[in-house]
Amino acid sequence: MRKKIAKFSILPLAAGSIFFSFSTKDAAKINLENYSTANLDLDYTVEDLKAEIEPDFHISHAAPFLGKSYVGFKEAVAFKESQGNYKNINEYGYLGKYQFGKGTLKLLGIYDTVEFLESPALQEAAFYANASRNKWILQRDIKRFDGKTINGVKVTESGILAAAHLAGPGSVKKYLRSWGAQAFSDAFGTSIRNYMKRFQGYDVSYIKAEKNARVDFDRL
Known part of the structure; x- marks a missing residue:
């Protein structure tokens, strides 16, 4: 006797899970034990769909579903710095998810590096405080150069x-005000131009410029 298999569709969800939508109520009651691939010669070849999917879902970004928000920005930076690892210490002694130097941490009021590595909340607060401080220092340059093109970026x-x-606000000032002539690269060869290009176009209005921004431990 021929068994009739009902049609169904597979719909991809944003979170990466699969949702089965059956065309009939009876199809949802199919007893899969009655069907078997035993003794069949199965040879499946799945086409690489990355080129088709990437333009729509931006799968090359660190946080593909966070868009261009502040959270998307900080998670993209974190992925570039440490692949998002809160306990990472690189060969030059830079610490945590965002790879802070000890000198920068002291400016933000953080002196215990062990506590810093053990506290995700402290690291997130440090990233915001540092960005807030840098935004205050660079506010005139942001106003002057936003939308301009330097070195093709x-x-x-x-x-x-x-x-x-990456480089500190002073190095960024020199880069911008020299129209890219005074460049900077870190120990791994990563340049200001590279970061300008990689992280362009995020909405960072959430970050408020503050002259002496420090971590508020009472709010952690």
Whole structure:
């Protein structure tokens, strides 16, 4: 006797899970034990769909479903710095998810590096405080250069703040005011231009400029 298999569709969800939508109520009651692939010669070849999917879902980004928000910005920076690892210490002694140097941490009021590595909340607060401080220092340059093109890269506020996280606000000022002539690269060869390009176009209006931004431990 021929068994009739009802049609169904498979719908991808944003979170990466699969949702089965059966065309009939009876189809949902199918007893899968009655069907078997035993003794069949199965040879499946799945086409690489990355080129088709990537333009729509931006799967090359660190946080593909966070968009261009502040959270998307900080998670993208974190992925570049440490692949998002709160306990990472690189060969040059930079610490945590966002790879802070000890000198920068002291400016933010953080002196215990062991506590820093053990506290995700402290690291997130440090990232915001540092970005807030850098935004205050660079506010005139953000206003002047936002939308301009330097060394073939469009300058944006988020690109400037990311570059300041990499190189410090002073180096970013020199880069911008020299129209890219005074460049900077870190020990791994990563440049200000690279960060300007990689992190351009995020909405970082959530970050408020503050002159002496420090971590508020009472709010952790």
